[in-house]
Amino acid sequence: MSINWLKYSSPQAFYPLAGRLIPWFAVVAVALMVVGLYTGFFVAPTDFQQGEAYRIIFVHVPAAWMSMFLYVVMAMWAGIGLGLKARLSFMMAQAIAPTGAMFTFLALLTGAMWGKPTWGAWWVWDARLTSELILLFQYAGVMLLRTSIDDVRRADRASAVFALVGVVNVPIIYFSVQWWNTLHQGASVSMATGSKMAATMLIAMLIMTVAFWLYSIAVILARVRCIMVERESLPVWEEKPAVIQEAVEAR
Amino acid sequence: MNGSSIWEAVSGIVRRDLLLAMRRRSDAAMSVFFLVIVASLFPLGVGPEPAVLRTIGPGVLWVAALLACLLSLNRVFTADYLDGVLEQMVLIPQPLPVLVVGKVLAHWVISGLPVVLLSPLLGLQFGLSGESLGVLVSSLLLGTPTLSMIGAIGAALVLGVRGSGLLVALLVLPLYVPVLIFGAGAVTSSMAGIGGEANLSLLGACLVLSLFLAPWATAAALRIALE
């Protein structure tokens, strides 16, 4: 990548750069996902406590990590946008939200799929799952705030403020739900797999995490390009013809 | 901008809002009626068995108080936004976050304090007694201002937006969860004999945190809404 970052802070310069990067990230992501899933589903040893059902954690844990990580990154772009008033930052935050929400939903879904054979219930109120649920609501809030406000500038800034407020909330939620679990003694379930994990299990989870991360970058870059094209009708967009031309060629 | 001017501006805002509330007494009454109705729905739903009611009492009362606060949020800024008083407030040459604290404080006195004062009666309805009632009142006394401060952020974000009633609920409820946990937890702990001090301290911490952080977010949201 170019050393002169500032050059790419303008949408016009970023658009073609993003376009060139996407295929690389996508291909490597898919490759890693295949490797990770194979390792997780076939190579890693059977857990002596939970049998084969535990293998869902190779999707569940990386998805949960990604959902939290993406929220923080989204909040970071939101903060940069508010501080530096940079349009591209807001567009990045807008692009991240749907992918983050998707991973959150995936984490919740796989959590339920794990919970049923392991604990006998589709849902357990442990700290991580409950935090994921609240995180999903926060993603929904960021996205709904954006779609409800017609003025693009106001939508950008309002959802940015909410994203930042939410980032403070997530650790507080996690702590408070753990507290709540200790309060109500019965529910001492935890989604942690225990301190001992075979090396292959860890490797598989790490590979999946990296795969998800690269996938996210590819998808987010593609989405931010769509957002740029959508917004190109803003009067401040000087190089209109070039961007539409690229978009047309890309199809 | 000396200290006395800030104080004059804040007290002026509080006085005006309290005067307006006195002229429209129905606003304060609505929060109280809502609390009573919601709290009464639960026994109707789960049956009158005292042991059950005592178990769910703290949670139900806290959720009812939380929902009452949520419903009152559209009254924090909307009227001022519509008649132009809000933009005049933003132009006051004093730090906006401080003015916001005044505004939210007035709102709490009108919509939140009646809930705190009525809660012992409702607590009796659920079979709470003695010390637990005291803890209930303390938890609501610490918790409802926090809910107002946090809720004001949501109220400011959705000013003038279509469907803001539901949207503000979605934005604000995730932020309310810790307060609910500590608040209901205080009463439950007290009833279990453990004592509610730990939860009450956490509630106090939430209140202090919200007093320092929420006004900044609310002020930013107000400016965004007025652009």
Next chain:
Amino acid sequence: MLQAVALGCSRGERRLFSDLNVKVDRGTLLAVVGENGSGKTSLLRIFSSLLPPEQGLVLWEGQDIQQLKELYSGQLTYIGHLNGIKDDLTPLENLMSSMSLAGEPCSTNGAREALEAIGLKRPIHHLPSKVLSQGQKRRVALARLWLSTRPLWLLDEPFTSLDTAATGVVTQRLHTHLQGGGLAVVVTHQEVALPAETVQRLRLTG
């Protein structure tokens, strides 16, 4: 003095104006005219600091108003489209509360005199504002101009809903303000009946 440097603004997808440069000296009034939707109110709101400009900046006495913040808003009186009065308060209560919150407290007598100066008689001072007509409410909002000592006045269509007599009274008040070294930016559809050398016209074409 107030200066706009390379100001640019757009609303939604429409560019309202760009590269706008204008200077308003003390003792003068800038009349902003133009079609509906040409950006007059947006320009006034940029001057009031309620709306940050997309491009360019506004200077007050040579300093950027975004840096001055409260130091700047303490120098201006802004009366926009909305009157900024509460329906459940009387005109007297509204006026005294507005002035006090803005940092310019006034006495009851001072407030009464201001309301009378703009043509609202005594009995009206104690009615709830919701029973007043549009024109009367506008007068309550404008009564601030008789009590404000701030140098910069930003008025958005102040003469709307006013009859000829009231328009004359407000214009006279503006004249006094300018003579005292104040300055004003006024969005208006009508001609402001002030001496030509004190008025600068800016037409926005949108």
